[in-house]
Amino acid sequence: MTTHLLTLTVNGRERTLAARDGLTLLELLRDALMLTGTKQGCDGGECGACTVLIDGEPHLACLTLAARLDGRAVETIESLAGPSGVSALQRAFHERLGTQCGFCTPGMVMAAEALLRREPHPSEARIREALSGNLCRCTGYVKIVESVQAAAEDRA
Amino acid sequence: MKAQTLPARDAAPPAHPVGQRTPLIDGLDKVSGRARYTADLPFPGAWVGRIGRSLIAHGLIRSIDTAAARALPGVRAVITGADFAAPYGVIPIAQNEWPLARGKVRYRGEPLFAVAADDEAAAEAALAAVRVDIEPLPAHFDCDSARAPGAVLLHDDKAGNLERSVEHDFGDVEAGFARADRVVERRFHCAELAHAQLELNASVAQWDVGQQRLTVHSVTQVPYYLHLTLAQTLGLDTSAVRVVKPFVGGGFGHRVEPLNFEMVTAALARAAGGTVRLELTREETFLTHRARPDSDIRLRIGVTAAGEITAVDAEVVQRGGAYAGYGLVTILYAGALLHALYRVGAVRYRGWRVYTNLPPCGAMRGHGAVNVRFAFESVLDELAGELGLDPFALRRANLITPPYRTLNDLQVNSCGLPQCLDAVERASGWRERRGRLPQRPGARRGLGMACSHYVSGSAKPVHWSGEPHAVVALKLDFDGSITILSGAADIGQGSSTLLAQVVAEVLLLPMSRIRVVAADSALTPKDNGSYSSRVSFMVGNAALRAGQALREVLVEAAARSLGCRAGAVEWLGERCTSTGGERSLDFAQVVRAALADSGTLTVKGSWSTPPETQGGKFRGAAVGSTAGFSYSAQVVEVEVDDETGAVRVLQCWTAHDCGRALNPLAVEGQVQGAVWMGLGQALTEETHYHEGLPLRANFLDYRVGTAVESPPVDVTLVESLDPLGPFGAKEASEGGLHSVPPALAAAVHDAVGVRLRELPITPDRLLQALVERQREQRRSARRPPPTPAAAPGATPATGRPA
Numbered sequence: 001m002t003t004h005l006l007t008l009t010v011n012g013r014e015r016t017l018a019a020r021d022g023l024t025l026l027e028l029l030r031d032a033l034m035l036t037g038t039k040q041g042c043d044g045g046e047c048g049a050c051t052v053l054i055d056g057e058p059h060l061a062c063l064t065l066a067a068r069l070d071g072r073a074v075e076t077i078e079s080l081a082g083p084s085g086v087s088a089l090q091r092a093f094h095e096r097l098g099t100q101c102g103f104c105t106p107g108m109v110m111a112a113e114a115l116l117r118r119e120p121h122p123s124e125a126r127i128r129e130a131l132s133g134n135l136c137r138c139t140g141y142v143k144i145v146e147s148v149q150a151a152a153e154d155r156a
Numbered sequence: 157m158k159a160q161t162l163p164a165r166d167a168a169p170p171a172h173p174v175g176q177r178t179p180l181i182d183g184l185d186k187v188s189g190r191a192r193y194t195a196d197l198p199f200p201g202a203w204v205g206r207i208g209r210s211l212i213a214h215g216l217i218r219s220i221d222t223a224a225a226r227a228l229p230g231v232r233a234v235i236t237g238a239d240f241a242a243p244y245g246v247i248p249i250a251q252n253e254w255p256l257a258r259g260k261v262r263y264r265g266e267p268l269f270a271v272a273a274d275d276e277a278a279a280e281a282a283l284a285a286v287r288v289d290i291e292p293l294p295a296h297f298d299c300d301s302a303r304a305p306g307a308v309l310l311h312d313d314k315a316g317n318l319e320r321s322v323e324h325d326f327g328d329v330e331a332g333f334a335r336a337d338r339v340v341e342r343r344f345h346c347a348e349l350a351h352a353q354l355e356l357n358a359s360v361a362q363w364d365v366g367q368q369r370l371t372v373h374s375v376t377q378v379p380y381y382l383h384l385t386l387a388q389t390l391g392l393d394t395s396a397v398r399v400v401k402p403f404v405g406g407g408f409g410h411r412v413e414p415l416n417f418e419m420v421t422a423a424l425a426r427a428a429g430g431t432v433r434l435e436l437t438r439e440e441t442f443l444t445h446r447a448r449p450d451s452d453i454r455l456r457i458g459v460t461a462a463g464e465i466t467a468v469d470a471e472v473v474q475r476g477g478a479y480a481g482y483g484l485v486t487i488l489y490a491g492a493l494l495h496a497l498y499r500v501g502a503v504r505y506r507g508w509r510v511y512t513n514l515p516p517c518g519a520m521r522g523h524g525a526v527n528v529r530f531a532f533e534s535v536l537d538e539l540a541g542e543l544g545l546d547p548f549a550l551r552r553a554n555l556i557t558p559p560y561r562t563l564n565d566l567q568v569n570s571c572g573l574p575q576c577l578d579a580v581e582r583a584s585g586w587r588e589r590r591g592r593l594p595q596r597p598g599a600r601r602g603l604g605m606a607c608s609h610y611v612s613g614s615a616k617p618v619h620w621s622g623e624p625h626a627v628v629a630l631k632l633d634f635d636g637s638i639t640i641l642s643g644a645a646d647i648g649q650g651s652s653t654l655l656a657q658v659v660a661e662v663l664l665l666p667m668s669r670i671r672v673v674a675a676d677s678a679l680t681p682k683d684n685g686s687y688s689s690r691v692s693f694m695v696g697n698a699a700l701r702a703g704q705a706l707r708e709v710l711v712e713a714a715a716r717s718l719g720c721r722a723g724a725v726e727w728l729g730e731r732c733t734s735t736g737g738e739r740s741l742d743f744a745q746v747v748r749a750a751l752a753d754s755g756t757l758t759v760k761g762s763w764s765t766p767p768e769t770q771g772g773k774f775r776g777a778a779v780g781s782t783a784g785f786s787y788s789a790q791v792v793e794v795e796v797d798d799e800t801g802a803v804r805v806l807q808c809w810t811a812h813d814c815g816r817a818l819n820p821l822a823v824e825g826q827v828q829g830a831v832w833m834g835l836g837q838a839l840t841e842e843t844h845y846h847e848g849l850p851l852r853a854n855f856l857d858y859r860v861g862t863a864v865e866s867p868p869v870d871v872t873l874v875e876s877l878d879p880l881g882p883f884g885a886k887e888a889s890e891g892g893l894h895s896v897p898p899a900l901a902a903a904v905h906d907a908v909g910v911r912l913r914e915l916p917i918t919p920d921r922l923l924q925a926l927v928e929r930q931r932e933q934r935r936s937a938r939r940p941p942p943t944p945a946a947a948p949g950a951t952p953a954t955g956r957p958a
Binding site: 030034035036037038039040041042043046047049076077078080081086090091093094095096097098099100101102103104105106109127128129131132133134135136137138139140141142143144145 | 179180182183184185186187188189190191192193195196198351352353354355356403404405406408437438439647648649650821822824825828829831832833835854855856860862863864866868869
């Protein structure tokens with residue numbers, strides 16, 4: 001087994017790490033950096049719980065090889081809150097019960113974050129489409145969609 | 157300490173969080189990624205656990221040779237069924253499962269042996285090095301085969317491979333059918349489901365070699381049952397076990413019984429002498445199973461011309477899988493809640509729970525009652541059509557009025573079903589829109605409705621120990637904060653938030669003073685767990701009483717400081733006054749006065765179900781008994797593509813009688829989630845096996861709907877205050893599910909005129925039904941015209957099953 005030295009930015013911090021062959025971004029985040037906000041809910045590419053942003057675009061961390069991330073910027077759920085508290089999107093999920101058990105929430109919030117950066121005022125259909133790779137078993141998605149809509153209105 | 161004339165600063169007004177839309181107290185942890193689930197817990201140096209599973213569906217274990225695996229580098233432990241002291245099962249009279257198979261294997265994927273190793277590669281190498289010799293036996297993958305004469309038995313003590321047969325008779329069924337103007341008999345089939353909670357199964361077990369003690373962190377909904385089962389299967393004293401429930405990523409019943417991997421992790425930790433982390437894959441999480449069984453139902457219902465239900469006759473066969481689990485409860489629930497929703501004349505119920513060589517079924521949201529509700533409401537919908545009655549009118553002809561004792565001795569103290577019916581009839585525009593929806597080829601619209609109910613906790617606990625159903629403790633200390641100590645397992649439903657609301661309401665204090673410590677057996681009182689929708693009702697009642705006990709202590713301390721009788725203290729939460737308000741204390745002063753006498757204050761409250769709610773005296777009578785029934789009515793609007801058989805749900809209107817909505821925001825969320833899970837069962841969800849091999853053990857083949865398919869769910873909360881519920885509250889998480897599949901099937905019938913009696917209603921099934929109808933229409937066009945007595949669509953009173 002070989003390892004590669006890898007330098008990337010995670011949540012604004014530059015990190016240099018040794019990555020073995022086949023290491024996924026999900027393993028890098030959870031096991032090496034202890035950033036356990038990003039979840040694993042399936043055996044690869046089925047549930048969306050591990051959604052993170054790579055250079056601003058949503059990706060599944062479980063299907064992303066760490067070795068491909070040299071020089072790139074990764075954002076996880078842990079990056080959204082600032083000194084004054086959680087982001088408007090996170091607050092909307094909290095106040096409108098867009099989260100129940102919370103396990104899909106980090107991936108769901110990151111997918112919504114990517115959408116709102118691209119399209120600050122998406123239609124309901126666009127929201128549903130953007131979140132369609134993220135499974136939730138608790139909410140029926142009703143309050144998740146409401147949360148994203150509320151956050152979009154707050155950004156107005 | 158002296159009482160002041162005025163408080164030092166303006167005290168907050170009395171708080172009334174009950175009934176307020178309250179975000180979850182742990183919601184910010186969840187949205188920020190701080191919430192730690194079992195797999196997130198930092199245990200540096202923990203060894204990696206892995207389970208080796210049977211490739212054979214049924215067989216005698218001749219030998220399991222672990223010597224080569226043990227000799228590999230980095231391997232810390234290899235265990236088999238021989239490493240356990242006793243079998244287990246959540247129901248004390250049905251314990252026939254070992255954490256790792258002993259003697260026999262009974263399904264493909266059953267855990268056979270397990271390893272702990274330094275890392276995943278070493279663990280995988282160890283699994284591959286174990287040699288297993290199994291002599292195959294004939295296997296039964298369906299109920300007919302398992303029940304056939306001469307079938308090989310899965311369990312030697314269970315003749316006919318029957319886990320449980322139920323025969324319940326209430327009233328004179330034959331007289332009831334004789335009195336009926338219409339009788340319809342139909343057969344139904346419901347596919348097996350999976351819970352599909354998002355969090356993978358995982359446990360971390362720590363064995364303290366010095367103290368010979370075990371600590372387990374796990375994904376459980378029932379830490380207390382897990383605690384008992386760990387002690388039993390590992391041969392430990394219960395005092396040597398500690399169970400901690402971290403954040404849990406959903407349950408829906410998957411985790412309401414102790415699960416094999418939890419005991420395996422513990423046994424590995426003991427064998428290795430340290431800490432073992434075991435995380436299952438999604439495929440293994442599907443294999444752990446315990447969900448809603450594949451069910452065959454034959455149902456006959458008789459009604460008078462006015463719609464009164466005179467008799468019900470039902471047979472239910474459940475394909476239970478290889479072990480008991482909750483099986484006997486599931487088959488009893490199917491009978492108990494089949495008819496208790498309505499006033500009915502007489503009931504005959506026959507139920508069979510069958511052992512098969514498949515992963516064991518168990519409890520799933522709406523436990524036992526969902527599939528029979530589909531059948532019952534579907535037959536009612538058909539009868540309404542035959543009688544020329546509106547489906548709402550047929551339900552209204554059979555409503556119960558509390559207080560009411562059902563035929564099977566269940567006590568109903570409150571019932572808001574009439575208001576639920578009114579609410580969804582109005583909200584959906586039923587009267588104005590039904591029969592007048594826009595129709596075009598490829599987009600046929602229809603409306604359907606159905607009702608349901610569910611228990612607020614089983615009135616008799618699984619372990620009948622004589623203890624109260626629920627205990628909640630409160631700690632008040634020098635800092636003026638109150639800590640709620642509860643064993644109740646918050647799995648996302650918001651139980652910790654609810655307990656904080658109840659205690660804050662009783663004490664009139666802001667929620668900011670209250671913390672909740674939940675589900676750690678070393679710290680919190682025992683609780684039976686989060687199942688059968690018991691927590692709001694039972695633990696809520698215990699929290700209410702704990703709050704009252706603390707308030708009493710505080711009022712007495714305030715009275716002493718104010719120099720008045722306790723009865724003369726006006727308690728306002730952040731402050732209190734003597735009558736007339738001339739002297740007052742703020743909360744900090746009251747706390748100092750109370751602690752001056754006793755130091756840190758701890759009080760507790762407990763609650764038990766009254767005997768009259770615990771059901772009748774016949775065998776199996778306890779199942780279905782509850783202190784409070786919730787009620788639900790549902791309207792579903794669909795659009796059916798009659799060229800492809802695809803069904804799109806446009807909107808659901810649901811009304812749920814939850815008693816007092818302690819947290820309307822959370823209740824809405826629960827009801828919407830229940831409706832959505834019901835739609836999943838109605839439209840897409842179905843496990844599939846080939847000779848015992850699961851073919852859909854992933855989220856691509858087991859289809860859980862996405863945000864694109866989910867419809868708006870309009871929720872009306874009906875608050876029929878229950879006399880026994882805390883502030884009148886009842887359950888909100890399950891009862892809204894049962895009515896969804898039948899309402900959807902009725903809507904499909906309204907749209908395209910065919911009745912689907914098999915779930916899920918997939919495009920291929922619906923298309924097949926449409927094609928068959930077309931063929932039938934062509935055939936009947938070629939036949940001579942029917943006699944008036946046998947008009948199409950009508951079933952004569954003596955009709956044979958469809």
